Each structure stands twice: as structure tokens, then as C-alpha cells.
Amino acid sequence: MKKQYKNGFLLGKFYPFHKGHAYLIEESLKHCEHLTVLVCAMEDDKELFISGPQRYKAMCDYFEGYKNLNLVFHQNNDPQYPEDHPWFWNIWIKIILTNIDPRKTDVVFSSETYGNEIARRLGIHHHCIDLDRSEWPVSGTAVRKDLINKWSLVPQETKRHFIKKVAFMGPESSGKSTISKAIADHLKCSWIEEYGRTFYEKGFPFDDHAFQCIVKRHNRNVVNALKNTEGDLIISDTEVITTKIFYDLYRSDFDCPHLVDLFSIPVEPFDMRILFTPDTSPVQDGTRRFLLFEEQEDHFIRLKNHCIALKVPYTIVSGSFAQKMEESLEIIRNIRIL
Numbered sequence: 162m163k164k165q166y167k168n169g170f171l172l173g174k175f176y177p178f179h180k181g182h183a184y185l186i187e188e189s190l191k192h193c194e195h196l197t198v199l200v201c202a203m204e205d206d207k208e209l210f211i212s213g214p215q216r217y218k219a220m221c222d223y224f225e226g227y228k229n230l231n232l233v234f235h236q237n238n239d240p241q242y243p244e245d246h247p248w249f250w251n252i253w254i255k256i257i258l259t260n261i262d263p264r265k266t267d268v269v270f271s272s273e274t275y276g277n278e279i280a281r282r283l284g285i286h287h288h289c290i291d292l293d294r295s296e297w298p299v300s301g302t303a304v305r306k307d308l309i310n311k312w313s314l315v316p317q318e319t320k321r322h323f324i325k326k327v328a329f330m331g332p333e334s335s336g337k338s339t340i341s342k343a344i345a346d347h348l349k350c351s352w353i354e355e356y357g358r359t360f361y362e363k364g365f366p367f368d369d370h371a372f373q374c375i376v377k378r379h380n381r382n383v384v385n386a387l388k389n390t391e392g393d394l395i396i397s398d399t400e401v402i403t404t405k406i407f408y409d410l411y412r413s414d415f416d417c418p419h420l421v422d423l424f425s426i427p428v429e430p431f432d433m434r435i436l437f438t439p440d441t442s443p444v445q446d447g448t449r450r451f452l453l454f455e456e457q458e459d460h461f462i463r464l465k466n467h468c469i470a471l472k473v474p475y476t477i478v479s480g481s482f483a484q485k486m487e488e489s490l491e492i493i494r495n496i497r498i499l
Contacts, residue, residue: 165192166286169268170261172199177211177322178219179304179315181272181297186224188290189270195229196270197261202236210305211322219318233260254282309499312393321387325497326429328400329489330468330475331437332460336482340437341398344489350394351386353379357404369420372408376401376426383429393499401428402471406463410456433496434475435489436464 171189175182190196200220202213211219217234224230235256240246257279268286269279272294280287291297299314308315308323329337338355345352356379360371379399386395405423439457468475478488 164194166268166288167193168195168197168262168266169193169270169288170197170199170257170266171270172201172257173271174201174301175216175220176202176301177304177315178216178223178319179297179299179301179311181291181294181299181314182220183223183316184297185270185272185290186230189288190227190230192270192288193268195231197231197233197266199257199260200232200234201239202234203241204236204238211319215322216319219316219322222318223316235260250278250282254279257283312499317388317391320391320393323498324387324390324393324395325433325493326383326387326395326397326431327493327496328397328431328434329437330400330403330434330464332439332457332464335437335439335457335461336485337435337437338398340482340486340489341396343486344493345396347490348394348396348493350392350396351390353382353386353395353397355379355399356382357399357407367411369408369412372404372411372423373421373426376404376423376428379404380426380428387429394493394497396493397431400431400434401426402434402464402467402473406460406467409463410460430473432474433492434468434473435492436461436468436475436477437485438477438479440479440481 169189169192171185173182186196186198198220200213200217202216206212213234213236217232220232224232237256239252239256240249243249246252263283266283266285268288269276269283270288270290271279272289272291274289274292276287276289294300297314299311304311304315312320329341331337338358342352342354357375360375360378361367379397380401383395383397401423408421408423439454439461465475465477476492478485478492480488
């Protein structure tokens with residue numbers, strides 16, 4: 162079926178990118194052979210909700226595989242409304258013409274009346290889509306004001322920039338695995354198990370490259386959780402610092418040099434790391450190697466020092482299992498969105 166237009170474009174701040182924006186772009190694609198979308202952002206947003214690069218990334222992820230769609234990122238301190246600058250329209254027409262070929266473009270799409278003025282100045286058609294928001298009753302302003310109640314109206318690609326990620330750390334037998342799983346069950350959120358334990362239980366050989374495999378697989382599990390979780394919270398049992406320290410201890414135990422650099426592997430950043438102190442009686446479950454008091458203290462100090470050196474957010478939690486559980490819950494309640 163022949164499309165109504167050949168080349169079209171639309172522009173917006175997509176602040177943030179929500180399902181109404183997705184509908185606008187997908188409907189526009191039904192009417193033209195090729196579509197250019199200009200994703201606009203200020204260089205110094207005073208009330209930053211989600212950055213321009215993050216919005217652009219969310220849209221690139223959402224529209225991955227759309228061959229007839231070109232997403233263009235434009236970031237500059239341009240006037241936002243006609244009353245902001247006497248040459249507002251001249252400025253924006255120049256921006257548009259920098260990113261499209263006016264000889265081949267025949268339509269501008271929008272869900273706003275400003276599309277009429279852009280079309281008039283360029284001498285092309287204006288195709289307005291869902292002006293009254295009957296298909297998707299949502300706006301960027303509404304999402305920014307009330308993300309909690311508008312959570313279902315943003316796509317997963319946008320959600321992942323707001324999902325809070327909390328990792329539990331601690332020496333062996335400090336309670337991190339048991340408590341992190343119990344909290345995830347209690348809060349009904351995503352939980353990522355420690356892949357090192359899974360690796361061990363499958364009987365794979367432990368060598369230097371095994372630790373690389375563990376870090377990469379655990380990172381992949383975090384990324385997959387971000388792609389699939391519908392909630393606003395992911396809890397992870399362990400992360401790269403914990404694995405790095407265990408690797409250090411493992412190599413020291415055999416008096417062997419390090420052959421790999423685990424910190425060279427990119428890792429998904431966490432909003433908070435909860436570091437448990439070793440103040441409960443250790444339990445040998447057949448997998449643990451460093452349960453002496455001195456070993457646990459050394460393990461804890463190494464974890465804390467690495468958090469400080471890497472300047473990552475972390476909180477130390479002490480006490481019984483019940484105390485650690487309650488304090489961890491309070492920390493998570495204070496950082497999550499929903």
C-alpha cells in the first residue's frame with residue numbers, strides 16, 4: 162500500500178518519552194515512507210527530570226530495528242516558546258533545516274497546533290495526530306508531576322532510567338543472600354541471585370577467567386532485569402566489587418598473581434549498595450572459605466575501602482538478621498519511587 166507522504170519529520174522534547182509519544186511516532190510512520198524525529202534537549206535544564214541523552218537512549222532502544230526511522234539528537238540552549246525570543250521561529254526553522262532535506266520533505270507530524278506554523282514556513286503539509294489526546298491521555302508534564310500514578314503510561318525503555326537498583330554486599334555468611342531474597346519477596350520486586358553461587362553449584366572449574374564469566378553474567382542479569390521488570394525496584398545479591406574482593410582473597414589463598422582485571426568490565430551502576438557487617442555467627446554451607454573472624458573482618462574492610470575508593474553510594478548495616486532486615490527495608494523505602 163502506497164504511503165500518503167514520502168519523507169516526514171517531527172520534533173519534541175519527549176520529556177520524558179511516554180506511550181503517547183510512541184503512538185505519535187508509530188502513527189506517523191504509517192503515513193510516510195521515511196520519518197526523521199528530532200529529539201531536543203536543553204544543555205542546562207534547571208529542573209532535570211531525565212536528561213536529554215537518557216531520553217534519546219530510551220527512544221533509540223524502543224525503536225531499535227525500525228529501518229525507515231531516523232532519530233536525531235539536538236541539544237542546545239534554544240528558546241522554548243515564541244515569547245522567549247523575538248526570532249524564535251527563525252531559530253527553530255534553521256535547526257529543522259539543518260537536520261532535514263527541505264527539497265525532499267513533504268510533511269511535518271505533530272500532536273500540537275504549532276505544527277501549522279512550521280508547515281506554513283516550510284511550505285509543506287501538517288499532519289496532526291491525536292490533538293485531543295483521546296488515544297493516549299498523557300503528557301510529559303503529567304508524568305513529571307506524578308510519575309507514580311503515570312508509571313503504566315511510560316514504556317519500559319523509559320522506566321529503566323527510573324528503576325532503583327540496590328545491591329547487597331558483605332563477607333561470607335553475613336546474611337546478604339538470605340536477607341536480600343526475603344526483602345525482594347516482601348516488596349514483590351525483582352531479585353537477582355548471586356551468579357557466583359550458581360556457577361559453583363553447576364560444578365564449573367574456578368580459575369581466573371571464571372571470575373570474569375561470573376561478573377559478565379551477573380551484569381547481563383541486571384540488564385535483563387531492567388528490560389523486563391514492571392516495578393520500580395531491582396534487588397541484587399552481590400555485584401562486581403564483592404566478586405572482585407572474593408577473587409583477591411581467592412588468589413591470595415593460593416599465593417598466585419592476578420591474571421584478570423574485573424574492574425575493566427563495564428558494570429551497571431547501583432543507586433545504593435547495602436554493606437553488611439560480619440556480626441552474626443558464620444554458617445558453613447559447603448561453599449564458604451573465609452569464615453574465621455579475622456578473615457571476615459578483613460573481607461568487610463576491603464569491601465568498604467573499595468566503595469570509598471570508587472566513590473559509589475553505600476550504607477553500612479549492622480546487627481542481627483532481624484535488625485539488618487528492618488534497617489535495609491527503611492533504606493530502600495527512602496530511595497524508591499513507587
